[in-house]
Amino acid sequence: MNCRDAETLLDGFFDGELDDERMREAALHVARCGSCDAAIAERERVQGALRATVADDIEGLDLERIWRGVEAAMAEDARVGSQSDVWWRPARSAGHVPGRRPARAPSLAREASRLDPEGEWLHRTRSGGRAMAWSVGAAGALAAGLLAFLVARGKARVEVAVDRTVPATTTVATAPFAAPAPVDQFAAAPTLPTRNSSRIAVDSVDFEGHSLAMWSEPETDTTVIWIDEDEPSVTGVR
Amino acid sequence: MHGPHGIAGGSLRLGSAVAALVALAAGAALAGEQVQVQVGTVYATNASEHFDADLEAMRSQLSRLFRYTSYRLVKKESRDVGWGDPVDVELPGGRFLRVMPKSAGGERVSLDVMLRKNQHVLMDTEFTVRPHGTVMVGGPKHEDGVLIIWIGAHRLGGPGVRPQAVR
Numbered sequence: 001m002n003c004r005d006a007e008t009l010l011d012g013f014f015d016g017e018l019d020d021e022r023m024r025e026a027a028l029h030v031a032r033c034g035s036c037d038a039a040i041a042e043r044e045r046v047q048g049a050l051r052a053t054v055a056d057d058i059e060g061l062d063l064e065r066i067w068r069g070v071e072a073a074m075a076e077d078a079r080v081g082s083q084s085d086v087w088w089r090p091a092r093s094a095g096h097v098p099g100r101r102p103a104r105a106p107s108l109a110r111e112a113s114r115l116d117p118e119g120e121w122l123h124r125t126r127s128g129g130r131a132m133a134w135s136v137g138a139a140g141a142l143a144a145g146l147l148a149f150l151v152a153r154g155k156a157r158v159e160v161a162v163d164r165t166v167p168a169t170t171t172v173a174t175a176p177f178a179a180p181a182p183v184d185q186f187a188a189a190p191t192l193p194t195r196n197s198s199r200i201a202v203d204s205v206d207f208e209g210h211s212l213a214m215w216s217e218p219e220t221d222t223t224v225i226w227i228d229e230d231e232p233s234v235t236g237v238r
Numbered sequence: 239m240h241g242p243h244g245i246a247g248g249s250l251r252l253g254s255a256v257a258a259l260v261a262l263a264a265g266a267a268l269a270g271e272q273v274q275v276q277v278g279t280v281y282a283t284n285a286s287e288h289f290d291a292d293l294e295a296m297r298s299q300l301s302r303l304f305r306y307t308s309y310r311l312v313k314k315e316s317r318d319v320g321w322g323d324p325v326d327v328e329l330p331g332g333r334f335l336r337v338m339p340k341s342a343g344g345e346r347v348s349l350d351v352m353l354r355k356n357q358h359v360l361m362d363t364e365f366t367v368r369p370h371g372t373v374m375v376g377g378p379k380h381e382d383g384v385l386i387i388w389i390g391a392h393r394l395g396g397p398g399v400r401p402q403a404v405r
Contacts, residue, residue, distance in 0.1 A: 220299055221370045227353070227360055227377035 001029045006036050014043045272394040273339040273347060275325045278314040282306035282376075283383025304376070306383065318394060329387070330380050332356045339391055345369055347391045353378070367391060 012018040013026035213226040324338040338350040369392040376386040
């Protein structure tokens, strides 16, 4: 995937609306591409600003008064006896077409939380030099698709703990890098056991390679660290 | 007569002394202990469809974790070393792997792992693995494929290790 391809996917990637395969492809590209990673970071910045604004607005609302109005409207509906046009009926929300996917996929944060209830899958620090700009979007996508995937450029220090419990129903794709095979040769996602026995902890990784990926197969207590020696320059153009 | 600071200072010194003794005891316990370090190197490629018979026990795992069509065992070594003693393994392509068991925490063994290519350090890291755990380091290019190196370690006399997959 090059930047031109990625550009068309960035919005969907950021919103978590792509299918699994495209999410993985986009995540890989973004993790390796400075300009696309910056584009995602910009979206995060805008979204953060919006979120802060909305939060401020909500804080300023008198919800008690609004709820009193809602209750009054409901009471009026009940009095009239018309149940056919109750405006607050669920599953008929604006913009939702039955049978179609909701406009917005489950949030990355929620997906990441589901996959990582203890929030200990991925920890990272930077130690000087150029380190990857690890975006929330990429992290969410990877949490959804990979056990752990770390890419960095230049010399970086990464701290990771691959030491956790995986929810019973979680299905996580391992990320088999099979260079020279392209990324679309990722293996199918295995279903992980309820309580994995993986206790491999990678405390830190210092490396000078251009990129480094990591994934794990808890059922066999195996952690894979993949060094991509052929990673091109950090211009992001691939 | 001791003032509060004197009591606190005494407690601190006592605590430090106990901690030092515990550390010494732990060190003494590890001093004579051996660690078995296993290192295996696989050459993986898509140039053929050969699967090394020596890797048969790892077939399903390799096919799950990677997507190559051919896997050949390059070398496999198992060495018993003391804590802090390095295991050096020459790898194809001028690469060099050093694995050094550093410390133990219960069943876990902490390993310093360094992978170099000539004078260039590709990776310098620390793993903590359980007896049944394996770390695979992959990606170094070799001919028209890549090398995949697996590393495992367990304390001899400690918790047992799962028989290594490679015969």
